[in-house]
Amino acid sequence: MYDEEAFLALSGLQHFAFCRRQWALIHIENQWAENYRTVDGALMHEKAHDADARESRGDLLVVRGMRVRSFALGVSGACDVVEFRRGASGVPLPEKDGLWQPYPVEYKRGKPKTEDADLLQLCCQAMCLEEMLCCEIPTGALYYGEPRRRLVVSITEALRQRVCDSLAEMHQLAARGHTPKVRPTKACNACSLKELCLPALLRKRDVQTYLMSALEESV
Secondary structure: OOOHHHOEEOOHHHHHHHOHHHHHHHHOOOOOOOOHHHHHHHHHHHHHOOOOOOEEEOOEEEEEEEEEEEOOOOEEEEEEEEEEEEEOOOEOOOOOOOEEEEEEEEEEOOOOOOOOHHHHHHHHHHHHHHHHHOOOOOEEEEEEOOOOEEEEEEOOHHHHHHHHHHHHHHHHHHHHOOOOOOOOOHHHHHOOOHHHHOHHHHHHOOHHHHHHHHHHHHO
C-alpha cells in the first residue's frame, strides 16, 4: 500500500508506456510543450470531463470526470466517463434500485494504436474502480475521435500484470528522481517534447560528452 503523498498521476501510465523518458520529463522534471495533437486531445477530454454533464437514461447512468485512486497501485486520476449499467451484477448506488455494473470509457483522439499504451491506462482505471467500489470490472472501452466509435477492451490478467509491473518501475524512477536516457524511434517526430528531449542529439552523444563539448567551445 502506498501513502497518498507517493501517488503518481494515472494519466502518466500512458506516457510511460509510450516512452519512459517522455514520462520522466513530464512527471519528474515537470516539463511540458504543446503541439496539435496535445491541444486536440485536451479539447476532447475537456468535454468528456464535464462533471456537471451527468446523464441518467433508464438502466444507464453516465458519470463524467469521476475521480479515482488506488492505494495498492499508488495512483490517482480521473476517468473520462464511467457508465453504470443496471443488471444482475455490480454495486448499489445511492437513490438507485438494483445493482449497477461500472464500465469505464476512455476518450482518445485519432485512430486505434498498434501499441498498448491506451489499453494500459484504461485497465488501470478499471483496477482503481474495482478497489474503490469492491467489485469486478471485466470490460471497458476506448473511444477514438477519428473513426468515432468504441473499441471494447477485455480487462485481462495479462493486462493487469503489465499495469502492476509498469507502475512498480514508475515508482522506483520517481523515488530516485531519475530520467531514463533517450531511445529514439519514429514516434519521436510526433512527440510534443521533441525540442526538450533532443533525441537526435542524444542519440549520437551522451549528455556528459555533449556538456563537456559545449563548455570547451565556450572557452
